Amino acid sequence: MSKKILEIKDLKRDFIMGSETVHALRGISFDVEAGEFVTIMGSSGSGKTTLLNILGCLDRPTIGNYFLDGVDVKLLTRDELAQLRNHKIGFVFQSYNLLPRTTALENVELPLLYNKDISAVERRERAVHALEAVKLADRFDHTPSQLSGGQQQRVAIARALVNEPVMILADEATGNLDSRTSYDIMALMQELNSHQGKTIVFVTHEPDIASFSSRTIQLRDGMIQKDYKNEHTRSAKEVLADLPNADDYAKQK
Amino acid sequence: MSLINLIKIALKALQRNKLRALLTMLGIIIGVASVIAMVAIGQGSKQSIHDQLSNMGTNMITVQPASNLSGGVRIAGSSFQTLTSKDITALKTGAPDITEISPAVSSKGQAITGALNWPTTMTGVSIEYLDIRKVTIKDGIAFTQNDVLTSAKVCLIGQTVIDNLFPNGENPIGKVIRFGHIPFQIIGVLNPKGFNAFGQDQDDILIAPYTTVQKRILATIYYSNIYASAANENVTNAAVSEITRTLRESHRLTAAEDNDFTVRTQQELIATLSSTSGLLTVLLTVIAGISLVIGGIGIMNIMYVSVTERTREIGLRMSIGARGKDILLQFLMEAVIISITGGVIGVLLGFLSTWLVTLILKWPTVVSQSSVLLSFVVCAVTGIFFGYYPALKASRLDPIEALRYE
Numbered sequence: 001m002s003k004k005i006l007e008i009k010d011l012k013r014d015f016i017m018g019s020e021t022v023h024a025l026r027g028i029s030f031d032v033e034a035g036e037f038v039t040i041m042g043s044s045g046s047g048k049t050t051l052l053n054i055l056g057c058l059d060r061p062t063i064g065n066y067f068l069d070g071v072d073v074k075l076l077t078r079d080e081l082a083q084l085r086n087h088k089i090g091f092v093f094q095s096y097n098l099l100p101r102t103t104a105l106e107n108v109e110l111p112l113l114y115n116k117d118i119s120a121v122e123r124r125e126r127a128v129h130a131l132e133a134v135k136l137a138d139r140f141d142h143t144p145s146q147l148s149g150g151q152q153q154r155v156a157i158a159r160a161l162v163n164e165p166v167m168i169l170a171d172e173a174t175g176n177l178d179s180r181t182s183y184d185i186m187a188l189m190q191e192l193n194s195h196q197g198k199t200i201v202f203v204t205h206e207p208d209i210a211s212f213s214s215r216t217i218q219l220r221d222g223m224i225q226k227d228y229k230n231e232h233t234r235s236a237k238e239v240l241a242d243l244p245n246a247d248d249y250a251k252q253k
Numbered sequence: 254m255s256l257i258n259l260i261k262i263a264l265k266a267l268q269r270n271k272l273r274a275l276l277t278m279l280g281i282i283i284g285v286a287s288v289i290a291m292v293a294i295g296q297g298s299k300q301s302i303h304d305q306l307s308n309m310g311t312n313m314i315t316v317q318p319a320s321n322l323s324g325g326v327r328i329a330g331s332s333f334q335t336l337t338s339k340d341i342t343a344l345k346t347g348a349p350d351i352t353e354i355s356p357a358v359s360s361k362g363q364a365i366t367g368a369l370n371w372p373t374t375m376t377g378v379s380i381e382y383l384d385i386r387k388v389t390i391k392d393g394i395a396f397t398q399n400d401v402l403t404s405a406k407v408c409l410i411g412q413t414v415i416d417n418l419f420p421n422g423e424n425p426i427g428k429v430i431r432f433g434h435i436p437f438q439i440i441g442v443l444n445p446k447g448f449n450a451f452g453q454d455q456d457d458i459l460i461a462p463y464t465t466v467q468k469r470i471l472a473t474i475y476y477s478n479i480y481a482s483a484a485n486e487n488v489t490n491a492a493v494s495e496i497t498r499t500l501r502e503s504h505r506l507t508a509a510e511d512n513d514f515t516v517r518t519q520q521e522l523i524a525t526l527s528s529t530s531g532l533l534t535v536l537l538t539v540i541a542g543i544s545l546v547i548g549g550i551g552i553m554n555i556m557y558v559s560v561t562e563r564t565r566e567i568g569l570r571m572s573i574g575a576r577g578k579d580i581l582l583q584f585l586m587e588a589v590i591i592s593i594t595g596g597v598i599g600v601l602l603g604f605l606s607t608w609l610v611t612l613i614l615k616w617p618t619v620v621s622q623s624s625v626l627l628s629f630v631v632c633a634v635t636g637i638f639f640g641y642y643p644a645l646k647a648s649r650l651d652p653i654e655a656l657r658y659e
Contacts, residue, residue, distance in 0.1 A: 053653050056572065058571075058572060058652050058653050058656075059653060078576070078577060079576040079577065079578065082571065082574050082575060082576040082577075082579075083574060083576070085571075085572060085573065085574045086573060086574020086575075087574070091572050091573060093569075093656070097565060097568075097569040097656070099566060099569075100269065101268075101269045102265065102269070106265070110570070110573060111573040111574055113258050113261075113262060114570075114573065114574040114575050114576075114579060115574065116255055120257075159573070163573075163574075
């Protein structure tokens, strides 16, 4: 039995909009164990984003418990939440959210700047290492505007890896990318999951993307509709290899 | 987050918008430079007025006979004879705050040489008088203590008298002129002092040993007044009370009797003139201060724009672990760096413009350390004050909303 990274028990989240109360999440329970690659699926309005915010410690549940790596998130202050995000979560966003006019290396270093236990030398070392892990060793000094979408997302993944989080939390991380680049990113995710044992929680609305994960949780109207293991997890690497090798794709990559 | 990281982050953020940072700084630069230049000009004019007054002998104290009752009739002070050599001796021991003292007697009369003559005043004094009144000798020598003891018939001559007695530019030194019936040898020429504040020509003068004037011209043992100088301006008032006490003793006045002399200082004049130019300094400082505040508002404005523009960045930083405090400090640090860098450049520019004012306009300027320090502190405080609200706004953003901000 491996270690539980996420424990969610009967989680509810209400928003008060004027006189109405909107029940975004109506009671969700699931666990994620270390080394799992979970996709959370759902159409818009299903509570996906609300769940993501709570998983990312950006928001707190109204009712219910959320344990991240054994820490009860509900009891933490705003500052403690920030520290928890810094130490335990690596975010990957749909729109990359890299700092403009800042080199890839400096972008990757960013989370470590908010961790006072890490020296400047170690910071640089780890950032270099993380960029090498996403195969961008030759792009250290490139600013986001000098990188393609796929490369920018890989910088963002390196940034998510650099603080050695217990979980990578991706929010529609392939949403802005063409399918070939998406597969490329998914291949990277799969590699991180299988080779480095990273726990990944990937929020998406594309069933195609979900098929690369080992487990899928489907949300509907704030409840879990389905939670199933993928018997036949596809390998993004193989899918990528099967794609017609069009010239424009090759160039873009 | 450590201070070094904080400064690094702020510097990087500013680097991304160099021109904007520079333009924001400009307000502070101009503010600080104008504070320094304005105060320097104000202080300079104050100092120059002060110097001019000091040249007139700001620490000079004058003792004159006062009006007094004589059988129920008030008698004008100047015709009253109370000051004698005994008083000088008493004052030399009784008034320690006085550094120099000189009796003075004067006589109006005609100065004559050959066919030319000129009505002037001969002032009989001791050697110290020259120091007290800041009278300097352009040419020749001053009379000596020996001349005083022997009532020598020597005199120093002012420029106006020279112009009238020696119109052809002859060297007056060594020449003999007559004053009254007495021949005097000219031994020195005084540097011109011009007219004083009351329109009197200070160069229309002959200066001789007081003993000479007393014995040979006026035949009196009294002095028309006594000049003294206090050690410095600050002890002038102490010197005045010492003089008053000593002279009352020396004149044997009872407690009920009025002083039979008056003691005057130049303090009032200095105070008036100083306060005028002090007002100038205040005025200039206020104007410069206003420009500093405007510079600060410029910072606040830009910081607000910057916070709004970088909402997503703030959201990102928060999501990867920045606390509200970190964001607050980051933006505050940006504002402080802008204002302090602006302050440093402003100080340099202030020195430069002050130097130029002196060089080109020939205005006297004094850069006071306090104005440099003050404007520097003010601009640091301005940065913190005007940077605080935008930074607070940034730190209170909700990371969820900030990340989705378009």
